[in-house]
Amino acid sequence: MNELTPKQIVAELDRYIIGQGEAKRKVAIALRNRWRRQQMPDEMRDDVTPKNIIMIGSTGVGKTEIARRLSKLVRAPFVKVEASKFTEVGYVGRDCESMIRDLTEIAVTLVRDEMKKSHIETARANTENRLLDLLLPPQPKQPERIFNPMDPSSGDEGPAISSEEPSAEERTREMLRKKLLAGEMDDKEIDVTVRDTGQMTTMNMFGNQGMEEMGINFQEMMGKMMPNKSKSKKLKIKDARTVLEQEELDNLLDMDKVVEEAVHRTENSGIVFLDEIDKIASGSGKGGGPDVSREGVQRDILPIVEGSTVTTKYGPVKTDHILFVAAGAFHIAKVSDLIPELQGRFPIRVQLDSLREEDFARILREPKNSLIRQYTGMLATEGVVLDVQDEAIDEMARICREINDETENIGARRLHTIMEYLLEDISFEAPDMQGETVVIDKAIVNERLTTIIEKRDLGKFVL
Secondary structure, eight states, rough: TTOOOHHHHHHHHHTOOOOOOHHHHHHHHHHHHHHHHSSSSSHHHHOOOOOEEEEEETTTSHHHHHHHHHHHHHHEEEEEEEGBOOOHHHHHHHBBHHHHHHHHHHHHHHHHHHHHTTHHHHHHHHHHHHHHHHOOOOOOOOOOOOOOOOOOOOOOOOOOOOOOOOOHHHHHHHHHHHHHHHHTTTTTTTEEEEOOOOGGGGGGGGGGGGGGTOOOOHHHHHHHHOOOEEEEEEEHHHHHHHHHHHHHHHHOOHHHHHHHHHHHHHHOOOEEEEOOOOSOOOOOOOSSSGGGGHHHHHHHHHHHHHEEEETTEEEEOOOTEEEEEEOOOOSOGGGGGOOHHHHHHHOOOEEEEOOOHHHHOOOOOOSTOOOOHHHHHHHHHTTTTEEEEEHHHHHHHHHHHHHHHHHHOOTTTHHHHHHHHHHHHHHHHEEEEEEEEEEEEHHHHHHHHHHHHHHHHHHHHHO
């Protein structure tokens, strides 16, 4: 994230998301501001709070996709949670503070993976030595027998002068090492002693749900109380190498440093994407039923967004400088239906645009992971070449817009249903069509989809 400018962040998002330029700009600025804060003097750094964002837009316009792409783009702890999964204290459900515990867990995994990469060469060397010890156990050294005239059992000569040439054992070991590195012994089976992780499977029924608010991991606690067990497995060398390498990496890691760095990153670079925030907003005139806990969830989220200390199993984590990006459709409720204190903690609001017909066509054509490329790649695995012509793409975009206008508007998600319905027969017959080329033109699109559009009542259920 540190090297990316706002323009570069927007350009990267443009590769996957069509339109929504304003939302991309605001997210890019917010991400860059995290880096700018880190460069400021210490006396000013703590006073700079993140400017949280609310993205408003109907389903299928790209809110979740922006979050998903950000999670892959930034080298920072990132977690996406649904506000509708949380309940206030006293109700059965997830505790709001669990989002910070999840974020810290992700940060620990992120830092652990980075540190493992820095130790990978040492771990591989240690793994090769362990494999050599399994293939050719080292011979115990004979004690030196030095002449002692007072001891009848001692040798009658001094120790022999060691030769500079390697011994037969060393030569054999070096030959085996070359074969291991060349992969010539990958299929040979050996007995490997590995850690037994199966002893805790019976504890899974308890889970951590009841102890979430205490920051306690029940399985880890029980694991420390029980001694580590080992078991012997017969594995091929290529599989044993993977198992032993992971063990060596775990042994080389300093978990205290991992946790320290992870907590620091969580507090200073963490990003929480809070989806479906409109589901916890009480619409005007609503009362009773599930609404009874909605304001309670808002009140529980408020101190986390404002800045508080959350207890995790890795220690206390401060939320003062974590960036929160919220999103919601706000069809029934409005942003003003959130409690005023929570509204004030999201000063930046951006309205995402509804998708038009030309946007649907661009979504099918341009993104790196477009639906056309996905289906082309999947059918290519069966030896079938899929050729979707431009006029067919334009027709699918028109049909998508028309159905969205006349039924529920679910945005670009409608394209998934259209493509699946259009290619259903081809996907079914593909294993028997190896080597064939399938051309999708405008006539085929109309033939497959127009009959569905004409049946309005049925269409809204099928598409």
